[in-house]
Amino acid sequence: xxxxxxxxxxxxxxxxxxxxxxxxxxxxxxxxxxxxxxxxxxxxxxxxxxxxxxxxxxxxxxxxxxxxxxxxxxxxxxxxxxxxxxxxxxxxxxxxxxxxxxxxxxxxxxxxxxxxxxxxxxxxxxxxxxxxxxxxxxxxxxxxxxxxxxxxxxxxxxxxxxxxxxxxxxxxxxxxxxxxxxxxxxxxxxxxxxxxxxxxxxxxxxxxxxxxxxxxxxxxxxxxxxxxxxxxxxxxxxxxxxxxxxxxxxxxxxxxxxxxxxxxxxxxxxxxxxxxxxxxxxxxxxxxxxxxxxxxxxxxxxxxxxxxxxxxxxxxxxxxxxxxxxxxxxxxxxxxxxxxxxxxxxxxxxxxxxxxxxxxxxxxxxxxxxxxxxxxxxxxxxxxxxxxxxxxxxxxxxxxxxxxxxxxxxxxxxxxxxxxxxxxxxxxxxxxxxxxxxxxxxxxxxxxxxxxxxxxxxxxxxxxxxxxxxxxxxxxxxxxxxxxxx
Numbered sequence: 001x002x003x004x005x006x007x008x009x010x011x012x013x014x015x016x017x018x019x020x021x022x023x024x025x026x027x028x029x030x031x032x033x034x035x036x037x038x039x040x041x042x043x044x045x046x047x048x049x050x051x052x053x054x055x056x057x058x059x060x061x062x063x064x065x066x067x068x069x070x071x072x073x074x075x076x077x078x079x080x081x082x083x084x085x086x087x088x089x090x091x092x093x094x095x096x097x098x099x100x101x102x103x104x105x106x107x108x109x110x111x112x113x114x115x116x117x118x119x120x121x122x123x124x125x126x127x128x129x130x131x132x133x134x135x136x137x138x139x140x141x142x143x144x145x146x147x148x149x150x151x152x153x154x155x156x157x158x159x160x161x162x163x164x165x166x167x168x169x170x171x172x173x174x175x176x177x178x179x180x181x182x183x184x185x186x187x188x189x190x191x192x193x194x195x196x197x198x199x200x201x202x203x204x205x206x207x208x209x210x211x212x213x214x215x216x217x218x219x220x221x222x223x224x225x226x227x228x229x230x231x232x233x234x235x236x237x238x239x240x241x242x243x244x245x246x247x248x249x250x251x252x253x254x255x256x257x258x259x260x261x262x263x264x265x266x267x268x269x270x271x272x273x274x275x276x277x278x279x280x281x282x283x284x285x286x287x288x289x290x291x292x293x294x295x296x297x298x299x300x301x302x303x304x305x306x307x308x309x310x311x312x313x314x315x316x317x318x319x320x321x322x323x324x325x326x327x328x329x330x331x332x333x334x335x336x337x338x339x340x341x342x343x344x345x346x347x348x349x350x351x352x353x354x355x356x357x358x359x360x361x362x363x364x365x366x367x368x369x370x371x372x373x374x375x376x377x378x379x380x381x382x383x384x385x386x387x388x389x390x391x392x393x394x395x396x397x398x399x400x401x402x403x404x405x406x407x408x409x410x411x412x413x414x415x416x417x418x419x420x421x422x423x424x425x426x427x428x429x430x431x432x433x434x435x436x437x438x439x440x441x442x443x444x445x446x447x448x449x450x451x452x453x454x455x456x457x458x459x460x461x462x463x464x465x466x467x468x469x470x471x472x473x474x475x476x477x478x479x480x481x482x483x484x485x486x
Contacts, residue, residue: 028251030170034319035259037177039073041124041316043230044184044267045290045309048274049283050226054219057280060209062223066271069227070264076417077256078409079390085249086396086405092323093389095330100392100399103334107455109385110331111447116381117324118358122365124317125151131310134291135303151366154314158321159359163345163352169322176315183308184266187290190297191273205275218431221424228424230267231260249406321358328354333480336455340468343477353477381440387421390414 048062055062080093089095094113098106129150133142162169195203215223274289277296286292294305329351332342337357345352393414396403429437453459472478 027246028255031251031255032259033174033177035255036263037173037315038319039231039263040180041313044270047226047230048271048289049286051223052280053284054223056213056215058212059205059275065223065227066267069231072420073231074260075413077260079393079414079417081253081256082407082409083393084252085407086403088248093385094327096392097388100395107336107451108444108447110336112381112444118362119365121320121362124313125155128154128310128313131306134306148366152363155359155362158318159355162322162325163350163355164348173318176311180312180315184270187273188269191276194276217427221427224424253407324358325351325355328358340471342480344480346476346478353475383421383424387418390417
């Protein structure tokens with residue numbers, strides 16, 4: 001880029017005493033809110049249907065899977081906590097895979113994530129629009145155009161918010177986390193009250209809970225996929241909190257050990273409440289089990305639940321938008337994405353180009369109709385990457401034994417996470433093969449067609465520099481200064 005074209009940006013930066021880097025503004029309480037907000041989305045309101053279905057309506061197995069999902073989520077988060085405190089780099093498992101396993105596996109990860117994560121955000125935005133409009137249309141379906149326009153509005157509102165202010169995004173996350181936990185509390189307390197009353201019809205589902213048919217390995221894996229979807233991601237912390245959290249060596253493990261057990265307890269209480277009011281067959285046949293529960297227990301104010309679900313999805317979408325922007329930012333810093341995406345706004349010191357980039361991709365995915373199927377195609381790839389990340393932890397333990405680790409997870413936990421990931425990836429393929437797994441695998445390998453010319457051989461076009469120059473001036477962004485974590 002020509003020197004004279006960014007004099008303005010250099011002048012702005014020269015007036016700043018601090019380096020052009022992401023700032024540490026997130027404390028323990030904010031971190032807990034972000035984790036809970038990232039985990040609790042639409043999943044707990046709809047996933048119980050899938051867990052029970054693949055558990056063959058076995059109540060005992062279903063509740064055991066929900067508990068096991070909480071344990072797996074905690075184990076994975078503790079592995080990520082070690083990586084996040086030892087290597088406090090924005091970008092989550094992408095940065096850790098690159099450090100331990102090399103550039104190519106990291107590129108395959110970000111290549112896949114740049115499509116699957118925006119598609120997931122588009123799904124959340126459409127689900128938000130579905131639930132937000134439902135109370136206004138009653139039993140009639142809302143117009144598709146209205147839902148898609150509302151979904152786009154939500155995506156861009158959150159994209160602009162996260163591109164302008166970390167503090168404002170944190171405040172929004174706190175508010176919506178409180179709202180969603182209130183909704184879960186209503187369902188949990190309702191179930192507890194009904195159980196305490198001890199009516200036979202409310203207790204019958206828990207008598208001989210394991211008496212139904214036991215699912216096979218493939219069905220158990222599918223049930224785990226459904227339950228773990230409700231737990232969201234255990235990698236959220238390392239996308240943003242490691243580089244933006246105050247005192248990460250203390251606060252990262254503490255936030256993990258606070259947030260995930262709290263979510264697990266709520267999830268168990270909510271599922272028990274569902275089973276207290278509804279039979280397993282009623283739950284499986286319900287499109288949105290929380291709404292069915294509300295119609296049965298609090299029919300006069302049942303409309304509150306769809307709005308609460310919408311608030312829950314909104315908070316989860318805010319967290320996901322936040323993390324995806326940091327992933328794009330980290331990938332660009334490593335040369336795996338265009339350099340513009342790693343630049344920070346000179347006024348707000350936020351990765352605004354990364355937020356715009358990820359929001360544009362998510363907006364494109366609003367156009368198709370069957371997004372849930374699209375994201376399911378890549379469900380196994382998520383656990384493949386989690387397995388690679390936990391393997392990275394093991395590799396770094398042996399290859400870099402002197403690396404400073406403020407927090408160290410019990411190493412067998414990492415081996416257990418690798419084993420769980422392998423099971424969740426291989427069980428559906430071996431016992432219930434589907435063609436979409438091959439499509440997803442071919443797409444991931446297709447990243448090689450981009451990696452070899454543009455990353456490995458560094459193919460470059462001059463016109464890209466001109467485009468970067470004009471966009472840099474338009475967006476008022478400047479390259480971030482490197483952070484030394486060696």
